Amino acid sequence: MKVLCLSGSARAASFNTALLEVAAAELAARDIDVMRIAPSDLRALPLMDQDLESASGLPEQARALKASFHAADGIVWACPEYNGSVTPLLKNVIDWVSRPDDALPAPACFQRRPMALLAASPGGLGGLRGLRHVREILGNLSAMVVPRQFALAKAGDAFDAQGALRDSKNQEAVAGVMDDLLFWMQAIHGKG
Numbered sequence: 001m002k003v004l005c006l007s008g009s010a011r012a013a014s015f016n017t018a019l020l021e022v023a024a025a026e027l028a029a030r031d032i033d034v035m036r037i038a039p040s041d042l043r044a045l046p047l048m049d050q051d052l053e054s055a056s057g058l059p060e061q062a063r064a065l066k067a068s069f070h071a072a073d074g075i076v077w078a079c080p081e082y083n084g085s086v087t088p089l090l091k092n093v094i095d096w097v098s099r100p101d102d103a104l105p106a107p108a109c110f111q112r113r114p115m116a117l118l119a120a121s122p123g124g125l126g127g128l129r130g131l132r133h134v135r136e137i138l139g140n141l142s143a144m145v146v147p148r149q150f151a152l153a154k155a156g157d158a159f160d161a162q163g164a165l166r167d168s169k170n171q172e173a174v175a176g177v178m179d180d181l182l183f184w185m186q187a188i189h190g191k192g
């Protein structure tokens with residue numbers, strides 16, 4: 001079983017990427033093969049541009065992302081909140097991966113694929129408002145977005161120097177979301 005872990009922030013000190021690493025460790029502890037996308041690859045993805053697409057097809061970075069989506073039995077998204085919504089970086093990933101090309105029909109990357117949502121923010125709501133939008137966008141693409149999610153509030157104080165969550169309740173919340181993701185992966189793919 002493979003899970004792709006994707007952060008909506010390429011920032012070096014990203015709280016969302018830190019939370020994603022906590023989730024990745026929970027998955028690895030359950031014998032799941034974790035795949036990651038390097039921040040440099042996210043940054044290298046051109047801004048969605050239909051002229052570029054018409055002229056030369058999907059850029060190499062978008063093809064690689066699509067292949068990673070397709071190879072994954074499930075996906076974990078860590079979603080920063082910008083002005084109550086999704087980050088441009090995260091939306092750009094969704095937009096490119098949603099495009100068809102010769103190698104992979106677009107819906108295959110999302111349709112029936114179990115996906116779990118996390119968020120982290122220095123604010124008091126943890127990015128919860130942005131998750132409503134991510135859920136709706138992925139739902140429109142026919143992904144199976146698991147009902148349980150977790151938004152980590154006050155993220156600036158939440159991690160210790162090793163990147164572990166200080167509060168065991170937060171750790172349990174991440175673990176619970178991963179358990180539900182695996183439940184849906186098993187239900188849909190019949191393995192795990």
Ligand SMILES: Cc1cc2nc3c(=O)[nH]c(=O)nc-3n(C[C@H](O)[C@H](O)[C@H](O)COP(=O)(O)O)c2cc1C
Pocket residue numbers: 009010011013014015016017080081082083084085120121122123124125126127
């Ligand atoms: C343009 C912009 C808008 C933001 N809007 C929100 C917001 O609506 N809610 C929130 O909780 N934090 C907001 N923030 C703060 C982010 O949560 C914070 O920068 C966070 O660290 C970004 O995630 P990262 O650490 O994973 O990069 C905003 C930040 C930026 C740059």
